[in-house]
Amino acid sequence: MNSDNFHLFVLPFCIGVLFLLIFSVWKYWRWIRGFDKLQRAKIRKNIWTWRFLPAIWEAFREGLLHWRITKKNLLLGYMHRSLAFGWFLLIVVGAVQARLAFPDGHPLWIAIFFNYFEPSYSIDFPQAEFYANLMDALLIYVLSGLFLAMFKKVWSRPLGMKRTTRHTLMDRVAKFALWCIFPFRLLSEAATSSLYGNGGFMTRWLGNVLSSMGVADPAFELTCWMLYSIALGTFFCLMPFSRYMHIFTEVFLIYFRQLGVRDSDRKTGYTMFELSACSRCGICIDGCPMNRELGIVNMQGVYMLQSVRNLELQKNAEPIAENCLMCDRCVADCPVNIDLSVIRRQVRIKNKAAIDNKNGYGYLRNVQPFNSIGRVAYFGGCMSHLTPGISHSMEAIFNAVGQKYWYMDKDETICCGRPLLQQGFENQAFELRRKNTEMIVNSKATMLITSCPICYQSFKKEYKLSIPVMHHTEYINMLIESGKLKLRKDDRRVTYHDPCELGRGCGIYDQPRNVLKATTTLLKTKEEREHSLCCGFNLGNPLLDLEQQTAIRNAARDNLLAPKPDTIATACPMCKKAFQHADNVPVKDIAEIVAENIIKPNN
Amino acid sequence: MKKFGFEISKGRQLNFDEMKSEKVEKLLELVPSYKWCIGCGGCTAACSAAGFTDFNIRKIHTAFFRAQYEGLDEQLNQCMLCGKCLLVCPRGVNTRSLIINMRRILANVDTVTWRPQRELKSKNEGGNNE
Numbered sequence: 001m002n003s004d005n006f007h008l009f010v011l012p013f014c015i016g017v018l019f020l021l022i023f024s025v026w027k028y029w030r031w032i033r034g035f036d037k038l039q040r041a042k043i044r045k046n047i048w049t050w051r052f053l054p055a056i057w058e059a060f061r062e063g064l065l066h067w068r069i070t071k072k073n074l075l076l077g078y079m080h081r082s083l084a085f086g087w088f089l090l091i092v093v094g095a096v097q098a099r100l101a102f103p104d105g106h107p108l109w110i111a112i113f114f115n116y117f118e119p120s121y122s123i124d125f126p127q128a129e130f131y132a133n134l135m136d137a138l139l140i141y142v143l144s145g146l147f148l149a150m151f152k153k154v155w156s157r158p159l160g161m162k163r164t165t166r167h168t169l170m171d172r173v174a175k176f177a178l179w180c181i182f183p184f185r186l187l188s189e190a191a192t193s194s195l196y197g198n199g200g201f202m203t204r205w206l207g208n209v210l211s212s213m214g215v216a217d218p219a220f221e222l223t224c225w226m227l228y229s230i231a232l233g234t235f236f237c238l239m240p241f242s243r244y245m246h247i248f249t250e251v252f253l254i255y256f257r258q259l260g261v262r263d264s265d266r267k268t269g270y271t272m273f274e275l276s277a278c279s280r281c282g283i284c285i286d287g288c289p290m291n292r293e294l295g296i297v298n299m300q301g302v303y304m305l306q307s308v309r310n311l312e313l314q315k316n317a318e319p320i321a322e323n324c325l326m327c328d329r330c331v332a333d334c335p336v337n338i339d340l341s342v343i344r345r346q347v348r349i350k351n352k353a354a355i356d357n358k359n360g361y362g363y364l365r366n367v368q369p370f371n372s373i374g375r376v377a378y379f380g381g382c383m384s385h386l387t388p389g390i391s392h393s394m395e396a397i398f399n400a401v402g403q404k405y406w407y408m409d410k411d412e413t414i415c416c417g418r419p420l421l422q423q424g425f426e427n428q429a430f431e432l433r434r435k436n437t438e439m440i441v442n443s444k445a446t447m448l449i450t451s452c453p454i455c456y457q458s459f460k461k462e463y464k465l466s467i468p469v470m471h472h473t474e475y476i477n478m479l480i481e482s483g484k485l486k487l488r489k490d491d492r493r494v495t496y497h498d499p500c501e502l503g504r505g506c507g508i509y510d511q512p513r514n515v516l517k518a519t520t521t522l523l524k525t526k527e528e529r530e531h532s533l534c535c536g537f538n539l540g541n542p543l544l545d546l547e548q549q550t551a552i553r554n555a556a557r558d559n560l561l562a563p564k565p566d567t568i569a570t571a572c573p574m575c576k577k578a579f580q581h582a583d584n585v586p587v588k589d590i591a592e593i594v595a596e597n598i599i600k601p602n603n
Numbered sequence: 604m605k606k607f608g609f610e611i612s613k614g615r616q617l618n619f620d621e622m623k624s625e626k627v628e629k630l631l632e633l634v635p636s637y638k639w640c641i642g643c644g645g646c647t648a649a650c651s652a653a654g655f656t657d658f659n660i661r662k663i664h665t666a667f668f669r670a671q672y673e674g675l676d677e678q679l680n681q682c683m684l685c686g687k688c689l690l691v692c693p694r695g696v697n698t699r700s701l702i703i704n705m706r707r708i709l710a711n712v713d714t715v716t717w718r719p720q721r722e723l724k725s726k727n728e729g730g731n732n733e
Binding site: 354355357359360361363364367382383385386411412413414415417419420423425428432537539542543544545546547574577 | 635636649651652654655656676677679680681682683684685686687689690691695697699700703706707710712
């Protein structure tokens with residue numbers, strides 16, 4: 001009998017747990033100290049509110065049940081859930097079982113190696129049989145997930161992943177240790193069962209098999225438990241240096257996010273939490289247009305975070321961060337909701353610091369605003385000057401509803417600053433933002449309407465304007481809903497292309513569709529809304545050449561042309577320009593379609 | 604005040620022996636489309652910054668090629684990177700990348716000698732593991 005409550009084999013496990021505990025506390029404490037002023041203020045403001053309740057729910061739903069992954073693919077969700085939730089339950093039920101056996105308390109390892117230290121428990125107490133069987137069922141649950149994980153390594157398609165992540169050596173070793181844990185657990189419990197006849201239905205059966213093979217031997221039993229303990233200890237020791245750090249970090253990240261903390265343009269402690277919360281699942285790789293159309297698989301979110309996180313890879317951080325369309329498809333796909341584009345921008349800002357010279361815009365000093373009390377300001381955006389149909393249509397719409405307006409950038413175009421910011425020219429972008437803000441404030445306009453989703457996102461998120469900002473699709477939708485604008489319905493069948501910056505960037509999906517439904521017949525496409533494809537001409541990537549941009553564009557075009565529409569509709573001058581010469585099907589902005597169908601009140 | 608260009612301009616003689624082409628070569632390596640330019644000036648016509656100043660990408664392009672670097676960095680700082688030039692270029696020159704990289708080369712910032720893979724993958728292949 002193992003009457004003693006200690007045996008040397010528990011040491012690797014104990015050392016692992018202790019190391020993990022000390023190391024994580026030290027790391028988390030350092031990261032929390034690294035939060036910037038704004039983030040600290042958010043935490044201080046919201047920490048004594050009930051926000052921890054939704055955080056707990058989200059941590060349970062995403063950290064254990066993996067809801068978002070399940071929505072992507074049932075089998076993939078099952079794999080993650082069985083490993084996370086199954087292991088969690090194994091620990092909880094193990095702790096309950098140990099507490100029942102030792103009402104006066106026990107050392108930590110008793111709960112983990114329960115069957116070794118208390119082999120007679122499930123025999124002596126009939127009610128304990130239930131726990132033994134439950135533990136076995138849970139172990140089967142975890143092992144089924146483990147089997148799927150191994151299967152995924154060989155063939156990942158059935159689990160909804162075309163490509164999987166290329167892991168670093170550390171991640172592979174840690175994964176191997178993790179994969180060893182559960183088979184070793186089963187084996188050691190079976191070995192104990194072969195000697196004492198304890199355990200649940202599966203361990204007992206496997207124990208009988210072992211005895212019939214003639215390996216029922218205390219030395220064999222001890223070896224198995226030793227291996228189990230070593231596997232656990234190795235995994236815990238490697239955890240802080242591998243992707244498995246996401247297990248605990250995600251919980252913290254969810255909590256901070258619920259408190260309202262957001263990433264800034266500098267690398268802060270919060271960024272460190274985001275970097276470590278990435279589980280490197282590789283879901284971001286499949287959706288990325290750079291992978292789908294160009295076969296470039298070294299720059300997706302998972303590799304970008306890896307290059308920022310791992311010191312030895314930091315020399316690659318710049319090229320990886322630069323080569324991205326910033327279409328936010330990965331952000332929409334990410335099951336952990338990491339703000340990948342903001343982190344990418346942080347790297348870009350850091351790399352452009354040496355040439356970020358804001359003194360070049362002296363020439364804007366003389367640009368004066370137009371006194372527009374009672375008017376709306378209309379900002380066409382740089383790109384609308386290349387697609388004048390959009391701004392002309394907007395002017396027609398303004399005139400049709402009798403709205404006085406000020407076309408802000410009719411002759412003198414000042415960029416909104418977002419293209420600069422996307423490339424990491426933070427100070428220069430600030431300079432343009434300052435000038436535009438000054439113009440808008442001094443003009444005393446009541447509302448800002450813009451035709452370009454890039455400008456729209458910039459005005460909405462980066463400017464601190466006190467007047468409402470609207471994209472023209474939102475504005476037209478408002479006019480239709482309030483009855484100011486009457487439209488006739490034509491017999492066109494259209495498909496709608498969601499611009500990245502408008503859809504995923506600002507969450508405007510329904511307003512453009514409502515407008516289109518009011519005038520035309522809107523067809524569904526295969527990949528739309530948050531899964532829409534980038535047109536390839538996005539200003540985010542300075543490295544792609546025309547040929548590569550066209551390849552990405554063609555994929556998006558094929559998606560739009562699949563339902564055989566008469567017209568492709570979009571809401572972005574850049575996307576319009578991209579699709580314009582892609583096919584014989586005409587490409588129109590929503591404003592143009594609306595302007596063609598206005599019913600004039602006097603007719 | 605508008606300048607009509609009647610003032611005496613500086614000598615524009617070029618000495619090819621004194622020209623240092625390392626910078627041009629570096630730029631060509633980073634932005635291969637640099638050499639596709641036919642000097643049509645479409646970029647300058649579309650340019651937002653050119654609406655306010657005499658900022659002229661075509662001129663800068665030529666000056667850089669001729670190693671006349673004087674005052675070029677101040678010129679380049681006027682660019683707002685809005686990307687209109689990119690869309691009007693009939694040759695597909697990556698003008699934004701050109702401007703960013705010219706600035707880096709002129710400021711002697713270590714540039715990464717790296718470009719995206721140029722091979723285009725056919726759509727049906729790929730999708731393997733690891």
